[in-house]
Structure formats: structure tokens, C-alpha cells
Amino acid sequence: MAERGAATKQIAALIAEDLDEEALARKVCQACVEELDVDGAAISVLPANPSRRTLWATDATALALEDLQFTLNEGVCVEAATSGVPVLVSDLARTSEHSRWPVFAAEVAERTPAKALYALPLHWGALTIGVLDLYRLRAGEFTAVQWQDLLGVAEVAALLLLQLRTRPGSARRATEVPDGEARRGTGPGVAGVDGDGRGNPELHDDGHPDDTEGRDAALSDVLFGRPEIHQAVGMVLVQLGIGPEEALARMRAWAFFEQRMLIDVARDVVERRLVFTEEMR
Amino acid sequence: MHSEGHVPMVRPVTGDARERQISRAFVELADTLVDDYDMIDMLDRLVAHSVLLLGADAAAIMLVDADGELRTVAASSEDAELMELLQLQAGEGPCVECVRASAPVAVVDLSDTDRWPRFVAAVAARTEFRSVHALPLRLRGQAIGAMNLLHRAPGPLPENDLALGQALADVATIGILAERTVRRTEVVAEQLQTALNSRVIIEQAKGVIAQYGGLPMDQAFERLRGYSRRHNLRLADVARNVVNGRLNPRGVVTEAGARRR
Structure with a gap:
């Protein structure tokens, strides 16, 4: 390679x-x-x-x-x-x-x-x-x-x-913000790609161990390697009438709010178990 | 990438029928390499031909990206894709090995190997595949990627099939590199990046069409492909315009002539 x-x-x-x-x-x-x-x-x-x-x-x-x-x-x-x-x-x-x-x-x-x-x-x-x-x-x-x-x-x-x-919220760290604040979409990211789950390796998007290599792999998996995520981005942008970057941001915010992995949210969208609406902010 | 129902293939397609099938495949692939052809479309067809000609249950093509990572650029079904992803995540497996060594790698029985334990365990847990053949996409002694052939039954591929598989892999290399004339090494890296980024755009466009038309993903893909062929446009360009909102998805969804392969 x-x-x-x-x-x-x-x-x-x-x-x-x-x-x-x-x-x-x-x-x-x-x-x-x-x-x-x-x-x-x-x-x-x-x-x-x-x-x-x-x-x-x-x-x-x-x-x-x-x-x-x-x-x-x-x-x-x-x-x-x-x-x-x-x-x-x-x-x-x-x-x-x-x-x-x-x-x-x-x-x-x-x-x-x-x-x-x-x-x-x-x-x-x-x-x-x-x-x-x-x-x-x-x-x-x-x-x-x-x-x-x-x-x-x-x-x-x-x-x-x-x-x-597209990270859910600002650059503030997870430890500085109470959980509830994240609901307004201003809280910090939590899943592995945000690099904020440092104390919570189990929260990483792909279950990678909490090291540099793991983060690295998780990042490219989430944003490039998973067709379901791209397909879901396409569906959500139609559902909300927005662009791809904002669609990804909405999906990540929802994953953060629900404390789930982005890939699982994407699969729910593709399988039509989850439809994004304006209220889901 | 696009899911299609698995048609179980009987491995030996023999005699004249097979020869006709092979020549049809190469004629079609040669046709796609003329003028302003579409790389992703070509690779998708090539993967479909490989499944058919080599009696595989799934096939996929992976390329090395600018970051040195292997990424899937075409796959015959979600099953194969899942497997590629597992492989990618595990960071080990026949495909990785094949690219590193720039040589074919065969695992004739996944349940009887002690190599790549994480990869093998993941495959066993999540897929039904039992044998893997990885063939390099060769360029000047290096591999720019690999073609994976997956079978549900264990066992080696006959030598003829391996040779045919390598020929198909070589066509893939030519297709990737010929989109623009490659005179310098630096262009190769750029071509690979373009191919991988096109895949992202096409997946997003599939989502747009699937949502807009209430269609399953595989049909969404067929509509996109049908639209680009009828209008003589490149699939990647149609997909880009769909995602950017420059092309109304209605035309792609409703246009007459859209049908499944």
C-alpha cells in the first residue's frame, strides 16, 4: 500500500x-x-x-x-x-x-x-x-x-x-457542558470522530480503540467509507430541503442527541425507519 | 453499493456459451472505454461481469487512496460491501495483502486459516462467504488497488478463471487510468482520488432519488444510470447535479424508459 x-x-x-x-x-x-x-x-x-x-x-x-x-x-x-x-x-x-x-x-x-x-x-x-x-x-x-x-x-x-x-455544537469540551445543553445543538460532539469521547472509548463511532490510529480510521470510515452515510445524506437533504453539509450536520446532531452512532442513524434513514423533520433540531 | 438480489450462479458456464459470454463482456467493456466514458459506470459493469463469468457470489474493486488507505469503489452487492468494510476496518485481510505484495492472494477456505484472525472472525460472524480471491490492479510493478472475488462455497478458483479474473482486473486498471491520459505518476494519485470521490457523490445522489421517488436504493441507481445514458451524460456529472440541486430529481425519477437491469 x-x-x-x-x-x-x-x-x-x-x-x-x-x-x-x-x-x-x-x-x-x-x-x-x-x-x-x-x-x-x-x-x-x-x-x-x-x-x-x-x-x-x-x-x-x-x-x-x-x-x-x-x-x-x-x-x-x-x-x-x-x-x-x-x-x-x-x-x-x-x-x-x-x-x-x-x-x-x-x-x-x-x-x-x-x-x-x-x-x-x-x-x-x-x-x-x-x-x-x-x-x-x-x-x-x-x-x-x-x-x-x-x-x-x-x-x-x-x-x-x-x-x-458539521459537529454537533461548538468547540467546547464534553466535560465542560452538561448533557442537556446538547439538545439545543450547541453542545460538543461526542462520537469518535469528534475527538471528544476521549474518556469514553465505547462511544466511538466504530468501536475503534481510543488511540490515534483508531480515530483516524473512524474518521475516514464515517465520512468516506460508508455508502449508507452518503445515501442517508442524500435522503435527508431532500427531506429538509438543505445542502449535503447541513444534512450531515443534522444527522450528527441527531446521533449525538440520541447517543447513537452515526452509521446506525444513517441505516435507519436508508431503511426508512427515521425521517428528518424541521422539528428535529 | 447498489443491492441486487443474489442470483445463485452455477460455477461452470462451459463451452461456447461461456466463450460468447466472455467476448460479450470484453466488447462491452471496450465500448465503455471510448471517448468521454464514465469510470464508475465502467467499474460497476466490470464487477457485474466478474460475478457472472467467474461464478462468484460477489465481487468488489478497492483502490488505494491518497492517504494510503484501501477504499471500495465498486461492489456487486451490499454483502460484498459489508465484507470490504469489515476488511477495511480490521486493517487486515487478503485484499490488503494483495495490494501490499502486488500479487494475487487466495483464501480457499476462510474457516480453515489462521491468518488475519480479526478479519476472518468478522466475516464469519456477519457474512456467508467462505472463500476469497484478491487480484491486484497492476501498474508498473505496483498495485493501485485490488479486485475481490467472493464465494459462498470454499475451494480454489480454476486456473483459467484466475487468468480471466486477472484480465478483468487489468481492464479495470486501464479504465481508471485512461479517463485522462496518464503521462506522469502524479496523475495516477489524482485519478484514484477522483474515482473515490465520485463514489461519494453517486451514493448521495442515490439517496436523493430514493427519497424523492420513494424508490429502493438499487432502483434509484438504475434511474440515475438510465438518465445519464439516455442523455449521453456522465453518471458522476448527473449525480453531482442532482446533489447540488442543479438537476431536478423529478426528471430522473419519472422519465420514461427507466427500468431495472
Whole structure:
């Protein structure tokens, strides 16, 4: 099996930490700079509404690149977000890149020292959660090993972001909040993927032992490996007239409220034993 | 992935009938590889052919993702899927071994092996499968995934069947990699990620259609596939539009011509 790259390993280990979106984005960006031979990195999330939010940028150049692209509404990052595939420009000076994004390429050359730009969509199914942007001060492509690692980073980062964005409640810890508060949907997560069940290994979504590897496996199982969960997300989004991310959030909130595993809630939905309604908040 | 009733197959389909079946399978698979074909659709067909041609009770294709984990991208039934999931969770088993070694792995009798104890125990507890053959999806000496053939009866696959199974696995590799021209290694990793993400989208779209049309999952899948074929669209694109609300599920659910395979 393919070996995990160094940066992917670093990011995968973050599942054990209780981070908010900004802290997570900072660590992902830092890992890219440390391990992937890039000079700067930034992550912006793309909510359903038109505005984007830059969670983190490692330096002024990375931030300027984000601002430029979203202001001009063109560039590698915008294209990665729209197309859903990675966009790599290993040499911005090439004329083809200027014809692709005439204004953007000129502005980057004038305002920043960046010579190469790379943008990877952070996606889950049909949903693009955000974009990971990287730049280099000199032209050049990634090696095969770096590229594999970078794809791993994007995939795991997307999962972690999705997990944070759909977790039942805020970032407060289980021990700090009485059970009842969770009913308003503001309590903390409890199942394994939330990383909050530390004292309660039996609450983990997949019964994995409470170690880093277990969390890791539980995370990908819950969000990628189980077709029932994806099928249930599709059903719930029709039941409530919402998007996939919110449907997942509702399912997780319900699992938390009922103290059940997400996969069991998903199976109930697929088997039509459970129908989500507006009242179930 | 999509559940279909198990039709018990008699293992030896022999003589001319079998030869016709084999050539039909390869002709159909070759057809799907032309122009702007759909990778998931191709893999689903390939898995169905494998079940039929090799007398398997279930078959599945797993790919190594960017994170180094094995994930199911196509399966002939929920049964096989369950098993793949168990295997995935256990982090051990014939498929994992097959990919690691990039070589076929056979367990001719699951009740008579002391390898992969957690995996074997899980299979015994939750499924009726008694033998497993895992064939590598080979690319330049490495495995990018594996095809699993599952039988309810113990026993080895005949050598001819193994060779045919490997040929089908090789077609799967070609299908995955040829969606875009692969010149560089980095593209391979991207292709695998795309395939796995398409699977997520298709499962979500199945849910949308199942809920909207009051249909079972397997029929929801057939409607999606029927719609994409009639409109000459890629299954993954239709699924994406259904999930994003850009395509009204009504058209997919009600359109005439929707029928089961």
C-alpha cells in the first residue's frame, strides 16, 4: 500500500487535537511549508453564500494572493473551486498563463514575488468546502512523492474541516457542558470522530480503540467509507430541503442527541425507519 | 453499493456459451472505454461481469487512496460491501495483502486459516462467504488497488478463471487510468482520488432519488444510470447535479424508459 507522506501524516495526527477551523488551517498550511518545499500557503473556505473566508495565510504574500483572486474572481484558486480539480501553474511567467487569467497574472507579477501557484480543492462528494493555495518564489513542479503527499493533505484536511463544520455544537469540551445543553445543538460532539469521547472509548463511532490510529480510521470510515452515510445524506437533504453539509450536520446532531452512532442513524434513514423533520433540531 | 438480489450462479458456464459470454463482456467493456466514458459506470459493469463469468457470489474493486488507505469503489452487492468494510476496518485481510505484495492472494477456505484472525472472525460472524480471491490492479510493478472475488462455497478458483479474473482486473486498471491520459505518476494519485470521490457523490445522489421517488436504493441507481445514458451524460456529472440541486430529481425519477437491469 502507498506510504503516507510526511505532511499527510502530520495532518492526520490532528484528529486527536481539539482545534477550531483557524487553528486547523494554520497547522495544515505550516505542514505544507515545512514538508512540501513551498514558500507559503493559505486556506479559504467557501460557504454557500457568495463571500469566502480566508482561515489562514502563512504570510503577507499568501494573503495577498487570496485577496487578489477573490477580488478579481479569477485565478488558480477560483478555478480549483469552480472545477473541483487541482490547478497547478508551475511557471506564472509563461504566456499561456497570462492568456488564461490576463488580469490576475499581471497583478500577481506586479504585486507579489510568487512565481508558481498551486490550488487544491478541499472537497467532500459534490461539495467544495474550500481551497488550499500554495505558492513558490521560483518556478517548478512537484515531485511525484510531493504530489502524492499534497493530495493526501488536501483529502485529510477536507475531512477534518467537514468534521468541524458539521459537529454537533461548538468547540467546547464534553466535560465542560452538561448533557442537556446538547439538545439545543450547541453542545460538543461526542462520537469518535469528534475527538471528544476521549474518556469514553465505547462511544466511538466504530468501536475503534481510543488511540490515534483508531480515530483516524473512524474518521475516514464515517465520512468516506460508508455508502449508507452518503445515501442517508442524500435522503435527508431532500427531506429538509438543505445542502449535503447541513444534512450531515443534522444527522450528527441527531446521533449525538440520541447517543447513537452515526452509521446506525444513517441505516435507519436508508431503511426508512427515521425521517428528518424541521422539528428535529 | 447498489443491492441486487443474489442470483445463485452455477460455477461452470462451459463451452461456447461461456466463450460468447466472455467476448460479450470484453466488447462491452471496450465500448465503455471510448471517448468521454464514465469510470464508475465502467467499474460497476466490470464487477457485474466478474460475478457472472467467474461464478462468484460477489465481487468488489478497492483502490488505494491518497492517504494510503484501501477504499471500495465498486461492489456487486451490499454483502460484498459489508465484507470490504469489515476488511477495511480490521486493517487486515487478503485484499490488503494483495495490494501490499502486488500479487494475487487466495483464501480457499476462510474457516480453515489462521491468518488475519480479526478479519476472518468478522466475516464469519456477519457474512456467508467462505472463500476469497484478491487480484491486484497492476501498474508498473505496483498495485493501485485490488479486485475481490467472493464465494459462498470454499475451494480454489480454476486456473483459467484466475487468468480471466486477472484480465478483468487489468481492464479495470486501464479504465481508471485512461479517463485522462496518464503521462506522469502524479496523475495516477489524482485519478484514484477522483474515482473515490465520485463514489461519494453517486451514493448521495442515490439517496436523493430514493427519497424523492420513494424508490429502493438499487432502483434509484438504475434511474440515475438510465438518465445519464439516455442523455449521453456522465453518471458522476448527473449525480453531482442532482446533489447540488442543479438537476431536478423529478426528471430522473419519472422519465420514461427507466427500468431495472
